Amino acid sequence: MAFKVVNPGLLSTVQDLGRPGYFHLGIPISGAMDRFALRAANLMVGNDEGAAALECVFLGPQLEFESDATVAVTGADMPARVDGEEKPGWTAFKVRAGQLLTFDYLKAGARIYIAISGGIATPPALGSRSTYPIGALGGVEGRPLAVGDIVPLGEGGGAAEGRSVPEALRRMPGAPAELRVLPGLYWRLITEQSGQNFFDDEWKVAPEADRMGYRFRGGRPIEFEAREQPFGAGSDPSNIVDGCYPYGSIQVPGGTEPIVLHRDAVSGGGYFTLGAVISADMDFIGQLQPHTATRFVRVDMAAALEARKERRLLLEKVRAALS
Amino acid sequence: MKTRYTFGGDEHIFVEMDEEMSLDAFFKSLSMTNAVRAAQIDGVTEVCPANASFQVKFDPDRIKPDDMLAELKALEAVAEKAEKRLNTRIIEIPVFYQDPWTHETLMRFRERHQDPEGTDLDYAARINGYDSAADFITAHHSSPWFVSMVGFVAGLPFLYQLVERERQLEVPKYLRPRTDTPKQTVGYGGCFSCIYSVRGAGGYQMFGITPMTIYDPAQTTSYLRDFMVFFSPGDIVKWKPIDRTEYDATLADVEANRYEPLIKEVAFDLTAFNADIDGYNAKLMEALHGV
Structure with a gap:
């Protein structure tokens, strides 16, 4: 039970729901950037929601199957083909031993999730199969897929063909993308006007956007309230005494370009953060392409929890539709 | 010291013991994180101490953010009463200062530095009032250091x-920041030294390199078989300056999985330390080297 990597695409990694519990040692949570898409793909092929699957950004891989399997592709809009025959997204299909799974060009979104019945069975590291390349943990030898890799699969024939997530339950970011932000952390270091500008301005996803973080450009620079820098922080007004960075927190080194930290981010450092993107919107970030126009929208905790509840209900509907 | 609590999105609470760095702030953070772990609050998924702050990750579906905040605030009084003492270890870390690899890297990123004409060590020596890089290096390795955070x-x-x-x-x-830093570079930023555990981006000044592997996901290194990460908060470090010959010999031992770092068990008491810093450090050195 395995598949062979004929072409890895641009950057394809094994991901599950992540590796919690080691953040205090600098080991990030990792896992799928779009967890909703990962869960949905797994459910369609009959896996546990958190089984390991492939996350592929911008360009699909070419995979040759060594055994029969059920496959589902979710997330970005990038049509799949089995031996050249097009297969619908968000819908389970069969691949036979010896067949080749390939992909057309990306039409929308940024990352596809390929779940395969049985789940990817590479050895877990610290309780997860998620690939964390900087720390050489998880996945195939701690790195993204490479040509010629034979990737093992777990047991399980998989679900029948044709199981599908109803169209109304599939989620992609709108245009312009809106990311809801709860101000906090070191928000108090910036001027009120700067805080307002941050939410008023239109930003664009910068080319430096990856699993560690998404950088944004185009808004006005952040200005800081005048103060004497605390001992140990460093001389730049954007510096703090090094502390932890929450998943989703927004740092603005030098006050110029906001970076939203994502699954493989550094666990801490010496830059101030002005708040965090709410948990309900983190999956969307993984589907933003460079140059996507983006607005940050100020919300309070009540709105953040309401949005989180909506996401949970959406997932429950997907579970119900596929049960 | 005034504790500040703030939410990081809907899944984190960030607690800053103090804006500035001090061992008092570190010990209070450590005591609070110990108290949070001991309290086994349902819904807490990560507890991460840092230099003068800490962070708790929680699941807001299991505990409401305001309830989580109240739990943490209730633990602050407990933490304040905790004794500022811990049983830990002192470790000797060999450092090859002014090594060729960090030198090559710092020259490559010179235009990103405050002083493009000099080296990181020359610059650090000058702004700290030392006559030469050699005097600065002596100041760097002649007193012990305290691991106040593991991360980045x-x-x-x-x-x-x-x-x-x-x-x-x-x-x-x-x-x-540079886009490259050699693995095991000994760096410096703000008031902190660090050791880059892996190769990668970094913004700290670069002073030297240690031959000791400090992160080994394969867990083959002799002293990392039990766990892949070497350091824990509270560890005490003494830098030992070494030359190229000793660097090469130590590196060969590390790579052959036969290097055993010099490590001794010690207690660290903040009150006693503050009362007589030089005397306390002399005792730590005795514990490391034997009398």
């Missing part, structure tokens, strides 16, 4: 110098 990337220790604040070395970070 996997297993990277932040170290705080165990001397009076007036004697502490301080340097800014690079103007713009």
Whole structure:
């Protein structure tokens, strides 16, 4: 039970729901950037929601199957083909031993999730199969897929063909993308006007956007309230005494370009953060392409929890539709 | 010291013990994180101590953010009463200062530095009032250091110098971060030293390199078989300056999985340390080397 990597695409990694519990040692949570898409793909092929699957950004891989399997592709809009025959997204299909799974060009979104019945069975590291390349943990030898890799699969024939997530339950970011932000952390270091500008301005996803973080450009620079820098922080007004960075927190080194930290981010450092993107919107970030126009929208905790509840209900509907 | 609580989105609470770095702030953070772990609050998924702050990750579906906040605030009184003492270890870390690899890297990123004409060590020496890089290096390795945080990337220790604040070395970070730093570089930023556990981006000034692997996901290194990360908060470090010959010999031992770092069990008592810093450090050195 395995598949062979004929072409890895641009950057394809094994991901599950992540590796919690080691953040205090600098080991990030990792896992799928779009967890909703990962869960949905797994459910369609009959896996546990958190089984390991492939996350592929911008360009699909070419995979040759060594055994029969059920496959589902979710997330970005990038049509799949089995031996050249097009297969619908968000819908389970069969691949036979010896067949080749390939992909057309990306039409929308940024990352596809390929779940395969049985789940990817590479050895877990610290309780997860998620690939964390900087720390050489998880996945195939701690790195993204490479040509010629034979990737093992777990047991399980998989679900029948044709199981599908109803169209109304599939989620992609709108245009312009809106990311809801709860101000906090070191928000108090910036001027009120700067805080307002941050939410008023239109930003664009910068080319430096990856699993560690998404950088944004185009808004006005952040200005800081005048103060004497605390001992140990460093001389730049954007510096703090090094502390932890929450998943989703927004740092603005030098006050110029906001970076939203994502699954493989550094666990801490010496830059101030002005708040965090709410948990309900983190999956969307993984589907933003460079140059996507983006607005940050100020919300309070009540709105953040309401949005989180909506996401949970959406997932429950997907579970119900596929049960 | 005034504790500040703030939410980081809907899944984190960030608690800053103090804006500025001090061992008092570190010990309070450590005591609070110990108290949070001991309290086994349902819904807490990560507890992460840092230099002068800590962070708790929680599941808001299991505990409401305001309830989580109230739980943490209730633990602050407990933490304040905790004794500022811990049983830990002192470790000797060999450092090859002014090595060719960090030198090559710092020259490659010179335009991102405050002083494009010099080296990181020359610059650090000058702004800290030392006549030469050699004098600065002596100041860097002649007192012990305290691991006050592990993080940034996997297993990277932040170290705080165990001397009076007036004697502490301080340097800014690079103007713009480098995209490359050799593995096991000994760096410096703000008031912290660090060891880069893996190769990668970094903004700290670069002073030297250690031959000791401090992160090994394969867990084959002799002293990392039990766990892949070497450092924990509370570890005490003494830098040992070494030359190229000793660097090469030590590296060969590390790579052959036969290197055993010099490590001794010690207790660290903050009150006793503050009462007589030089005397306390002399005792730590005795514990490390034997009398």
